[in-house]
Amino acid sequence: MDSDRGGRDSRRKKYSSREKDKDPPKKMVILMKSKETKAEEPPPTILLKPKDSERAASPQTTDSKVSTKTNENQYQLAPRSAPSNVGTTIAAPPQMKESIKFMDDETLVINDSLLEFLSDSNDFLVVGCIGLQGVGKSSFMSHLANSASISSPDQMVFKAQTKSQVDTNSHCTEGVQCYVTDQRVILLDTQPLLSLSVLSKFYATEGAGLAVRTCHRDDPDFPCLENDVEILFLQFIAFVLSVCHVVVVVQDYFHDPDLIRFIQTAEMLKPPTAQSDDESDYFPHCVFVHNRCSQQVFSHSKVRDIQDSYQAMFSRSQLLIQSGLGIANGIFMPSLSPELCQGDPINLYLLPERRRPDRQLLYEVKDYEEIIDLIRTQIHGLPLMPLTHTTLSEKNWFHYAVKIWEDIKKSPLFSEYGRMLPTSSSFKTEQ
Numbered sequence: 001m002d003s004d005r006g007g008r009d010s011r012r013k014k015y016s017s018r019e020k021d022k023d024p025p026k027k028m029v030i031l032m033k034s035k036e037t038k039a040e041e042p043p044p045t046i047l048l049k050p051k052d053s054e055r056a057a058s059p060q061t062t063d064s065k066v067s068t069k070t071n072e073n074q075y076q077l078a079p080r081s082a083p084s085n086v087g088t089t090i091a092a093p094p095q096m097k098e099s100i101k102f103m104d105d106e107t108l109v110i111n112d113s114l115l116e117f118l119s120d121s122n123d124f125l126v127v128g129c130i131g132l133q134g135v136g137k138s139s140f141m142s143h144l145a146n147s148a149s150i151s152s153p154d155q156m157v158f159k160a161q162t163k164s165q166v167d168t169n170s171h172c173t174e175g176v177q178c179y180v181t182d183q184r185v186i187l188l189d190t191q192p193l194l195s196l197s198v199l200s201k202f203y204a205t206e207g208a209g210l211a212v213r214t215c216h217r218d219d220p221d222f223p224c225l226e227n228d229v230e231i232l233f234l235q236f237i238a239f240v241l242s243v244c245h246v247v248v249v250v251q252d253y254f255h256d257p258d259l260i261r262f263i264q265t266a267e268m269l270k271p272p273t274a275q276s277d278d279e280s281d282y283f284p285h286c287v288f289v290h291n292r293c294s295q296q297v298f299s300h301s302k303v304r305d306i307q308d309s310y311q312a313m314f315s316r317s318q319l320l321i322q323s324g325l326g327i328a329n330g331i332f333m334p335s336l337s338p339e340l341c342q343g344d345p346i347n348l349y350l351l352p353e354r355r356r357p358d359r360q361l362l363y364e365v366k367d368y369e370e371i372i373d374l375i376r377t378q379i380h381g382l383p384l385m386p387l388t389h390t391t392l393s394e395k396n397w398f399h400y401a402v403k404i405w406e407d408i409k410k411s412p413l414f415s416e417y418g419r420m421l422p423t424s425s426s427f428k429t430e431q
Contacts, residue, residue: 093117096180099157105175105191106205108232108409110402117180118394124184126397127379128244128284130237132259133171133192134161136291137250140351141189143372144379145181150369158189171197176236183380184394190240193233193262202229227421231414237266238408241319242273243401245384246285253293255306260313267317269413273404279389285382286319287347289375297350300341303328307346320385321347325378332366332374349375 096117103110127144131137138158142149149155157179161172177189191198202210202225210228240247251259273282288310296302307328314321326345330337338345354368366374386392392400408414 093119093180095182096157099159099177099179099187099189101175102178102188103176103405108175108210110405112398114178114180115395115398118398119184120393120395121184122391122393124186124394124397125246125380125382125384126186126188126244127246127248128188128190128240129248129250130190130193130240130263131250132256133195133197134166135250135252136160137192138173138177138189140248140250140289140291141179141187144376145179145185145187147369147373147376150372158187169197171195185380186394186397188240188244190236193237193259194230199226199229224421227418230421231418233262234266234269234417235408235414237263238270239401239405241267241270241284242282242404242408243387243397244284245387246287246379246382247319248287248289250289250291253290253297255288255290255309257313264313264317265417267319269411269417271404271407271411271413273388281318282385282387283318283320284385285323285347286314286321287323287325287349287379288321289349289351291351292353293350295352298333298336298352300328300335300337303336303348303350304341304343306348307341307343310346310348311343323347323382325382327371332371 094117100113100117101111102114127141129137129141138160139156142156142158142160145157146155149157153160158177159172165172171192173189173191175191179187179189181187210232249259249263267283274280290297290306310321322344324345326348327333327350328336328338328341328345328348349371351371352366352368387397388400
């Protein structure tokens with residue numbers, strides 16, 4: 001019995017030892033199997049494997065996944081491609097070949113035909129021009145728009161006076177003409193100020209179309225139509241001062257005190273453009289151009305006298321007449337520097353007479369074409385003041401100009417100023 005028990009115990013020990021020997025490999029097999037099963041689980045495989053590895057799955061699942069993902073990719077890419085398609089489909093504004101009518105001189109209404117040539121860009125410059133009759137406003141604006149028009153008058157975008165118009169003392173520009181250059185510069189050329197030709201035209205129509213009427217046909221003071229036309233000239237100046245970044249005042253070889261006084265009156269009557277009391281009113285850069293100057297004017301003593309007169313006349317004005325440009329900044333001529341002219345330069349340009357082939361220029365005096373190119377470069381590089389508190393595009397500027405013109409026509413300041421002007425009856429009572 002003892003031997004049997006001993007044999008059983010030994011067998012148990014052997015079996016137990018075998019089981020103990022077999023336990024470690026069984027545990028290793030179980031661990032390896034658990035890793036394989038975890039590796040075959042679908043959730044971590046989808047999250048961790050790349051797109052190429054997913055294609056190794058079953059054909060049905062891969063086809064469905066690929067089709068759904070391609071559809072999703074197409075749906076997500078659609079809005080991204082939309083802006084590029086829109087940008088390519090929008091056509092640039094057509095190029096203007098000549099100026100068009102911006103404001104009609106009979107109805108005094110702004111035409112919307114200019115919108116066709118305007119874009120939605122906010123990188124633009126507006127340059128207006130005012131002056132008396134026959135001083136060369138339209139010619140200067142054409143040369144400012146296109147340098148090729150200097151040598152070939154056929155390429156002038158603004159029509160100049162013909163010989164017959166000069167002989168009959170009639171004006172050429174009617175209302176406001178507009179031209180948009182390829183550099184997105186909007187040029188405005190106005191009809192002449194204080195012109196008898198314009199006055200006679202309104203006399204023929206008995207003042208039809210005037211925004212301000214201080215008298216009528218049955219009024220004994222009907223000659224005060226002259227005052228109404230003068231108010232119209234002031235409204236034109238106020239409009240240009242409100243919607244332009246740069247206002248060019250073209251004169252003959254020397255400044256006209258009556259014209260300067262007239263501009264200051266329009267500045268006083270200009271309706272405020274500020275939306276609130278915290279905002280400051282807008283005033284543009286004012287550039288003075290003296291046309292047909294003799295070569296003797298290009299001296300530091302003459303230029304100093306002209307600049308001193310402008311500083312005295314615009315001492316109380318808010319127009320920007322010192323913007324860092326002009327003929328006395330030392331760029332045009334070394335002798336016309338701020339040190340020699342004894343003061344900061346005024347926005348003043350002197351244009352010489354067109355040189356004939358048989359005439360020679362004096363020392364340092366540049367040619368007309370060279371000065372025009374320098375003027376264009378300096379005006380295009382001016383730091384612009386915003387017209388409003390918000391950024392305007394070209395088309396927004398057009399609507400803003402329409403609003404400003406309507407405000408000017410309805411402003412009571414011009415009508416009150418017109419009633420203060422003298423009439424024929426007032427002269428009779430004084431006598």
